[in-house]
Amino acid sequence: MRYTGDAYAGGVTRKFRDREDAGKALATALTDVDVGNAIVLGLPRGGVPVAAVVAKALGAPLDVVVVRKVGVPGHAELAMGAIASIAGEVVTVRNESVLRGAGSDALLRFEGVAERERTELERRQELYRAGREPLRVAGKDVILVDDGIATGSTMRAAVLALDSSDAASVTVAVPVGPADTLAEFETLVDRVVCVSVPEPFWAVGQAYDDFTQTSDDEVRRLLGAG
Secondary structure (H helix, E strand, O other): OOOOOHHHHHOOOOOEOOHHHHHHHHHHOOOOOOOOOEEEEEOOOOHHHHHHHHHHHHOOOEEEOEEEEEEEOOEEEEEEEEEEEEOOEEEEEEOHHHHHOOOOOHHHHHHHHHHHHHHHHHHHHHHHHOOOOOOOOOOOEEEEEOOOOOOOHHHHHHHHHHHHOOOOEEEEEEEEOOHHHHHHHOOOOOEEEEEEOOOOOOOHHHHEOOOOOOOHHHHHHHHOOO
């Protein structure tokens, strides 16, 4: 089953005051969720304030999925892959097309960058949870939430990492994103929910009046770890 918000279907643009407002709008678009089996996973940092509002509205548990991009050395914006922490397990995702074009030593360089990113991932895991055990996602209807999607590389890593988690279903839920990227995710997950699809799309921040960067302390507070 796939569901898309009215704005996604019609290409309507909507502005949000801030991430809390965006979370309320997103929660309204998720009214058909089986709340008894749902779990909401926010992508730090900006996705967590949105996810917290969604989780509260649905009465569902909240957790984070920490994702770190593995960039090509010297071209960090180009992802060779990513690593993600799902339910306490670290999953590595490789972008084979980028690796094929990155030279004969690409795999060796990938492992080096991935190891450094894994250290940062573990640091953030501990920082955000402060020793609290991650929620288990096996058999759950997982709702992946970010404050928006642009290229979708980070969300894509989270989705691929969930492949081995035995989740019952996976929903990508965002307040804003471009139509082409959202369409790609419809081939990867059970459903996509998006409130606003600006045309033209420039950046996630264009949908927000207040797009102030979310701090680590705010993430910790929302997760009940600080």
